[in-house]
Amino acid sequence: MITRNFTRSALPILITLALAGCSLAPKYQRPVAPVPGQYPDQDAVQNRGSGTAASVAPDAAYGSDLGWSEFFTDPQLKALIRLSLANNRDMRIAVQRVQEARAQYGIADSDRLPTIGIGGNAQFTRNPENLRMGEDAGSVSRYYQAGVGLTAFEIDFFGRVKNLSEAAYQQYLATAQASRTVHINLVALVAEAYFRLRTAQQLDGLMQKTLESRQNTYSLVKARYDAGVASSLDLSQARAQLDTVRVDREGIKRSQAQAFNALQLLLGTEIPQDMPQSTAFGRDQVLAAIPVGLPSDLLERRPDIMGAENALLAANANIGAARAAFFPNISITGLLGFASPQLGGLFGSGQRFWQFAPQLQMPIFSGGVSGNLDLAEARNNIAVAQYEKTIQTAFREVADALAGEATYDRQLDALRSLEAAASESLSLATLRYETGIDSFLQVQNAEVDLYTTQQTFYQIGMESLMNRVELYKALGGGWLESSVATAPVAGGVSGTAPGRDSGSIKGDNGS
Incomplete structure (x- = not known):
């Protein structure tokens, strides 16, 4: 009972820790823009008289905002x-x-997130006589299992x-x-x-x-x-x-x-035949000026x-x-359900079954781990x-x-x-x-x-x-x-x- 209660209380804690795990990624800093702070010819374009950006598009703060x-x-x-x-x-x-x-x-x-599913399995085994558990044991053993399973969830x-x-x-x-x-x-x-x-x-x-x-x-x-x-x-x-x-x-x-x-x-x-009538072709096909802004706006x-x-x-x-x-890589596999040697009694009150299998893996000699880091840094x-x-x-x-x-x-x-x-x-x-x-x-x-x-x-x-x-x-x-x-x-x-x-x-x- 103590083990069962500990498992029920520990599982949500482990999942929470996994989802809120720390990150070993470098702190991101945006690279400095390798361009000047002002466009050449910008002042000449923005001061061409009546066709200034403000007079052409008063509601647009920037060219990209102009529909x-x-x-x-x-x-x-x-x-x-x-x-x-x-x-x-x-x-x-x-x-x-x-x-x-x-x-x-x-x-x-x-x-x-953990992968949780419902499933069942059956196992039939024929044992030689010298491997049978007792004199009354049959030559074929049967094992039935059903329940809710958690498959190889990595605690991150x-x-x-x-x-x-x-x-x-x-x-x-x-x-x-x-x-x-x-x-x-x-x-x-x-x-x-x-x-x-x-x-x-x-x-x-x-x-x-x-x-x-x-x-x-x-x-x-x-x-x-x-x-x-x-x-x-x-x-x-x-x-x-x-x-x-x-x-x-x-x-x-x-x-x-x-x-x-x-x-x-x-x-x-x-091209459809019922297209709208085109206007006279000339400089009025587009707006006379566009709000440009600064290079940093890009x-x-x-x-x-x-x-x-x-x-x-x-x-x-x-x-x-x-x-x-x-x-270390820590993962868990678990199953909560019923197990029985007979299919008819699988879901009986005394056939409750649970299994909890944590696994830990730690690289010791693995050139691939170091190589993957070098690869990630080069790609960065x-x-x-x-x-x-x-x-x-x-x-x-x-x-x-x-x-x-x-x-x-x-x-x-x-x-x-x-x-x-x-x-x-x-x-x-x-x-x-x-x-x-x-x-x-x-x-x-x-x-x-x-x-x-x-x-x-x-x-x-x-x-x-x-x-x-x-x-x-x-x-x-x-x-x-x-x-x-x-x-x-x-x-x-x-x-x-x-x-x-x-x-x-x-x-x-x-x-």
């Missing part, structure tokens, strides 16, 4: 983004990766199981952050594919107008040639100018078809950086598990370097995009002035040719200059839009559909693991 449905202004583009978030296969894979990591964490965390005094569970949890969070990154990249890729398609359509329209203009020029030269005023060289040059645009137009038709195919691949489905906003830190925390926990392997050092590199890459991406923001507007203004000058030059050259003052070469050069300038303007305009999308993405934006007024919790993640409350794993697409 993509407010950053992009084209209704058709918004509809395409929603379609891609629901159908893109990479997005579906990323969501299932999160579920996979969640399940793996649940498996690892279940080792912290040194935190080995706890650290393995923590490592699995951090890997789950890292996977959830990777899913965020896929989400952000998908939003940006759809926008860029849409901008390429719209730019190709604009260039096709430009080439159609240029083709009509070149056809008129060719007709003028042909009439002058037939009248004996123009030379065959003038006619050949006019024909070459016409054919050049024809060649370019076929190329832009090919680019337009390829851009459409790329967009449809990102969507993961056919640590709490960019999912790839947060995921790298989760991987670092997992590596840190694995060191604790490797250290715990140097200490790798995780530190990867975390720092991720920060440096993020800083460079933001800095590059800010450099674009500081120069693209001035470049486009210069191209507008250049286009006006080229158009005026073409008008004057045509007039001087018609009056016989200059040769057709002047008209040809003016046409080439204007055509090249117009093409460049559309290309730079597209690059300007894409640069702003890259800045938005580099700041961690594109995960939210609508702006939020409050910043996310530092180090938080949109994911929930069993037994831990960290928010919802659903994105704005409900995937």
Whole structure:
């Protein structure tokens, strides 16, 4: 009776001690961000006049808090983004990766609790005559057993199981952050594919107008040639100018078809016929400015950086598990139930049975234990370097995009002035040719200059839009559909693991 009472009272205590075991993991300290405290060109971007961050997005404290449905202004583009978030296969894979990591964490965390089950077994043994217990014993002995069993539960005094569970949890969070990154990249890729398609359509329209203009020029030269005023060289040059645009137009038709195919691949489905009407294509496709913040903000906003830190925390926990392997491993197996030599009397009042089997293992000569610790420490050092590199890459991406923001507007203004000058030059050259003052070469050069300038303007305009999308993405934006007024919790993640409350794993697409 004393033994039974001691066992009943000791078991909850042992389980409590196991769950609250100490941890031998190193105390985690976030590595210092290996980047400057200020972005280059940030002041120039934030002080461009009326298009400042405060005037554009007063409710957004940071670029990543700015929802993509407010950053992009084209209704058709918004509809395409929603379609891609629901159908893109990479997005579906990323969501299932999160579920996979969640399940793996649940498996690892279940080792912290005892496994209890109900079962029964029977054993039949035939003994030779000289091994029978008595003269009346039969040749076959029977043994029946049934009850509630506890299977090999490790008492986690040194935190080995706890650290393995923590490592699995951090890997789950890292996977959830990777899913965020896929989400952000998908939003940006759809926008860029849409901008390429719209730019190709604009260039096709430009080439159609240029083709009509070149056809008129060719007709003028042909009439002058037939009248004996123009030379065959003038006619050949006019024909070459016409054919050049024809060649370019076929190329832009090919680019337009390829851009459409790329967009449809990102969507993961056919583009519906009842899409919203698109707006005029130009700089108003996206917001004029984005709240940038400081490089230190990236640590709490960019999912790839947060995921790298989760991987670092997992590596840190694995060191604790490797250290715990140097200490004794204590586990218990138990059974509480009934035992009887006869099946009919198994559950009788006098057949109560219990079994308690503690086990202790202590490594003495084991090179693998030391090697596992060296391996865990090496992987932790790798995780530190990867975390720092991720920060440096993020800083460079933001800095590059800010450099674009500081120069693209001035470049486009210069191209507008250049286009006006080229158009005026073409008008004057045509007039001087018609009056016989200059040769057709002047008209040809003016046409080439204007055509090249117009093409460049559309290309730079597209690059300007894409640069702003890259800045938005580099700041961690594109995960939210609508702006939020409050910043996310530092180090938080949109994911929930069993037994831990960290928010919802659903994105704005409900995937």
